[in-house]
Amino acid sequence: MKKTISVSLMLASSILLSSHVSAAEAPKPGAQMPVEMQQMVKTYSPELRQKVMALSPELKGTIQKLHAGHTRRAKETNLRQIMHEILSEYQSIASALATDNAEQAAEAARRLANHRIPKGGLLAYFPLDKVNTNDLSVLPTMNDIVEGSALKLADAADKGDLPMAATYMSEIMTGCVACHQKFRGVPGVSANLMTPTSK
Numbered sequence: 001m002k003k004t005i006s007v008s009l010m011l012a013s014s015i016l017l018s019s020h021v022s023a024a025e026a027p028k029p030g031a032q033m034p035v036e037m038q039q040m041v042k043t044y045s046p047e048l049r050q051k052v053m054a055l056s057p058e059l060k061g062t063i064q065k066l067h068a069g070h071t072r073r074a075k076e077t078n079l080r081q082i083m084h085e086i087l088s089e090y091q092s093i094a095s096a097l098a099t100d101n102a103e104q105a106a107e108a109a110r111r112l113a114n115h116r117i118p119k120g121g122l123l124a125y126f127p128l129d130k131v132n133t134n135d136l137s138v139l140p141t142m143n144d145i146v147e148g149s150a151l152k153l154a155d156a157a158d159k160g161d162l163p164m165a166a167t168y169m170s171e172i173m174t175g176c177v178a179c180h181q182k183f184r185g186v187p188g189v190s191a192n193l194m195t196p197t198s199k
């Protein structure tokens with residue numbers, strides 16, 4: 001009996017030891033998640049946490065990069081409020097272009113591209129059934145269309161080429177619309193209307 005215990009102890013410690021060694025060589029699955037994302041995930045409900053943990057490592061890296069590409073973090077602001085900020089910037093660009101104000105256009109476009117990241121990050125506000133590798137894989141494309149075009153608009157404005165800058169307005173809006181069709185659902189629906197919604 002004594003022997004069995006000591007043998008199994010030896011076995012256990014060697015397993016522990018070897019797993020320790022291999023852990024040093026290759027990080028555990030949870031550790032592949034970037035630190036900022038790990039912090040965010042801690043604040044998620046169990047349902048959302050499970051969905052985020054199940055995303056492919058590549059997509060987790062991509063989402064982390066998207067977050068890291070934005071230097072401004074909101075403390076309490078939610079995604080809907082940030083979206084209204086983004087809309088304000090878009091309107092500011094339109095106003096600037098209409099009034100031949102290249103500097104205002106460039107600055108507002110760069111603020112739009114570097115919008116604040118809402119409390120908890122983007123995923124916290126997406127419908128749960130859209131938090132999967134397949135649906136979220138379009139995020140970098142949406143980002144390129146909206147923020148890439150905004151940065152191109154800013155560059156054109158810097159060069160004083162407002163006609164060129166103006167062409168990017170529709171590209172940006174195409175990205176807003178595409179993302180909304182996929183991830184926004186139907187905003188402002190009343191729970192107290194008896195007629196079903198048309199969508």
Ligand code: HEC
Nearest residue numbers: 079080083084086087090125142146175176179183184187
């Ligand atoms: C990455 C996807 C994505 C992109 C790109 C995006 N939005 Fe949104 N937007 C959302 C989601 C999701 C919501 C719903 C947020 C909520 O209600 O919590 C939303 C909500 C909004 C709202 C709040 C009111 C409403 O209708 O729900 C406004 C305003 C808005 N977006 C404007 C814009 C504008 C302008 C752009 C482009 C410059 C844009 N969005 C680009 C995902 C996106």
